[in-house]
Amino acid sequence: MNPRRLTVNCSMLFTDLPLLRRPQAARDASFNAVEFWWPFDDAVPADREVDEFVTAIDDAGVRLTHLNLAAGDLAAGERGLLSHPQRAREFVDSIDVAVGIGDRLRTVGFNALYGNRVSGLDIAEQDSLAVDNLAIAARAAATIGAQILLEPLSAIPDYPLRLADDALAVADAVRREHRIDNVALLADLYHLSTNGDDLDHVLSHHTGRIGHVQIADAPGRGEPGTGTMDFARYLGALDEAGYQGWISLEYRPALPDPFSWIAEFADGAH
Template identity: 70%
Template sequence: MDRRRLTVNCSILFTAASLLHRPRHARDAGFDAVEFWWPFDVTVPADRDVEAFVTAVEDAGVRLTHLNLAAGDLAAGDRGLLSSPRHSAEFRDSVDVATDIGKRLGTVGFNALYGNRVDGLEVATQNELATENLAIAARAAAAIGATILVEPLSAIPAYPLLHAADAVAVCDRVRREHGVDNVMLLADLYHLAVNGDDLDEVLSVHSGRVGHVQLADAPGRGEPGTGNLDLARCLRILDTQSYRGWISLEYRATRADPFDWISDFPA
């Protein structure tokens, strides 16, 4: 497999190292590109913390292809801020921070996790806010030639986007109501498979809506080849559908060399 298409998620890989050292580890492992979940402890980090992150990526000689927007406390179960009235302003602030970083580091996509359902809040009200905030984020991303990504997730009961069709419907709603067309599906093949999507169908039917692809095998969320998914077949389907975007390695390392599958991978 051509490593030039691969970007390494440094929030889930190289976790034995501190976050700012991980881009260098990715480079040393033979990769030219990295991505991160939100890399800060707060929604609006101090300027010195932003500079430290940017410098770590630059000094490693890699490109930051993708970055999650602020999504709350993931360890506590949060999965996004953009559909919560309480946290909407924080989300918008994180868009400013992220696009400034992205402009400097060549970022092409920002993952905007939709957010869990809020008890006591009408679903329609929450969806309306989410649509507005996604449009705001999309306009900011477009200014630097990037896209906003919407991702279905697994194992979070309160998270409403489970299937590719759910995320595509969100993208359609943003386009229809706000006239922006750079909101796309993040096809995390692990989450989609765990939630019961037929990956062949998803990648064929929605290929034109895919803005980014992330790989992990299922079950287990380990390296390709550690589970039951035919990930090589998935990538071949994407190639036939003219997907030429990045492929993210977003899995948990289970072997001494978590990248030993790449050279023999038939994709």
């Protein structure tokens, strides 16, 4: 694992600080890259909010590698808007905002959470809407050389993407129906492991379709070493398979130094 390819998820780490101070905290911890979930209350924030967010990252001297598109109220259990007929407009509206930020901060991937199943709504209707909206997002991301990412999630019963193959099937549908090929898998090893996916198979057979990797240990979603996952094997498998993308630290810190584990993989450097 090359420590220069680590990016810190500032929506899960440094949460004792206000959001706009977290990029500097990441830099002070010797990281050069960060990522965020959607950092605004609204799908279309005021220009001032966008400028403040960009300035905080610029001033810290870090790169914004990845950004979630608007995904609704995560605290209330929402996990994306793009497949929800009454909410999808918010998702589409957030695309231009996100791509504009990404263009300024060299962002390479935008995570588009799929959205929970809506009770009483035809599943095929939701899936068709999702594919169309992903195509809109992918075309916009392509203008700055970025990807749209699809992430399987755990612990949300109504969220339909559980395994890597679920996300890849949606990416296949976007390619088939819209001839767009910059929709990739976000392989969050914690979620995939929790859902019972075969990580060895995913990492060895789908490397070319993985656009981004996020890590946290299971159980508990803490730092590597706080659970039972074999990160030496998984990170080694990614390197061996030729994965050259970023690896995100997206965990809930449980140790006094949430980055001490990195020394085991990178001779103490981070």
